[in-house]
Amino acid sequence: MTTLVLLTATGLGLAALYFLVASGLSLIFGLMDVLNFAHGAFVSIGGYVGWTVADHLSGTFGLVGSLLAGIAAGAAIAAATELAIIRPLYGRPLDQVLATVGLGLAIPALLQAIWGADSRTWLVPGWLAGTVDVAGAHVPTVRFLLIGIAVALLLALRLLFGRTRAGLIVRAGVEDREMVTALGIDVRRANSAVFALGGAAAGLAGVLYGLYQGSVSPGDGTSLLIFAFVVVVLGGAGSITGTAVAAIAVGLVQQYADYASASLGDESVVILLAAVLLLRRRNLQGRPA
């Protein structure tokens, strides 16, 4: 029982990270048809900026500062990327892929040049370093922080998309961008906002991944990005709730399979993806293939 609780808590913690990374990726692809391969690099930047803040400010104050700094760094780099690289390449999907792949390789290399290839240890506040007893299992406290923040983001995004005009524009744009512009709405502003929002979530994920692992390294974002892409495909591009459900499925399946056999974790995610695609027969945007 304790093993099951521990595996579930760890799976949900991973799911929270996948959701944070995949939600931005999903919205960007759903609204703009841009497959952003640099999204993982935004995670890494958020992680390193957050770690730098935490390294200078200790305790809870440092934790809050690192979370805010990670969010700001992710949003800033994403907004700059959209403005300087994506916007001139609208309507040229292959060029967008090449450009974002290049950026996705360049940023980790830059981080490595600045901070080195070795991972940097992240010292978390004392209250976050312990465990919480759940049905006899000692679940690391940081897992609950991850899950809590992911749930808060999910609720905030649902409020944003359900209750505001900006959210309405994004939801409509995911479905039919052309028609939104024909209603007199400048979708480019929504694109920029969604890119920045996705970057903010990625930056936040970078900080939380650092807390989860107790360290940061240049390749963190890239390793998360692979699973985030799987989550986007499973959840349907542009669907926040679908992304959340898919993230939970991937996180739990990965953890349970990992327990069964150490080499099965990642493979199980690929099997899950193949099974769902075969049964559902939908494409990346959730439309019939």
Add this chain to the structure above:
Amino acid sequence: MSLLEIADLRVSLGGSAILHGVTFDVAASGVTALLGRNGVGKTTTAKAILGLYASAGSVRFDGRELIGLPTYAVARLGIGYVPEDRGVFSALSVAENMRLAEPRDRATAAYDYVYELFPVLEQRAAQPAGTLSGGEQQMLAIGRILLRPNRLLVVDEPTKGLSPKVASEVAHALKEVARTVPILLIEQNLGVVRTMAGRSVVLDTGRVAHRGETRELLANPLLTNQLLGVSTANGVSS
């Protein structure tokens, strides 16, 4: 007097020329029909006016050149568009579809007008647009655009796929709208065209093949057969 002047409009899609220099005017009042067989370039013309397709030539709206303007800027000049596939956002509710279209200075009178024309939109406000019938979706597509301060409506095949009764309701509503806003109407149903459009432009393989009074066109069986592929020997075809 012309509100929209299209001159030598050329559009190529995927390397193929679709419009080869289309030239016609849309009057500042009433309904102008844009007719032609399937695939002659009617929808392409509509999308080029809206800036949804890159084009060459000239499209002047009340003296202002539209070519080169982004679609949202064309729409903000007062050109409302109801596309062939209706363009309703199926995951959004009826109310949300309408909220998206309303201008910043939302006018209650505009909602009253739309609900008077299409009462079903008020009754189904909370329903997802994707669950509406085809006719109701068409009413939403038209009603939604009427919330905006339009100076011209471009309406593409509004009765396509609708039952005769619903098609008649939609045509009746558009006739009502045309009292205040000129309409460029793309339509295959000649019965609807005959009752609505004073003037007609007929396209054939990406060029204007005929321009003139609708009743004269429809009274000429030889011309309608040649240009539209239908017989109007008894004066009406639908």
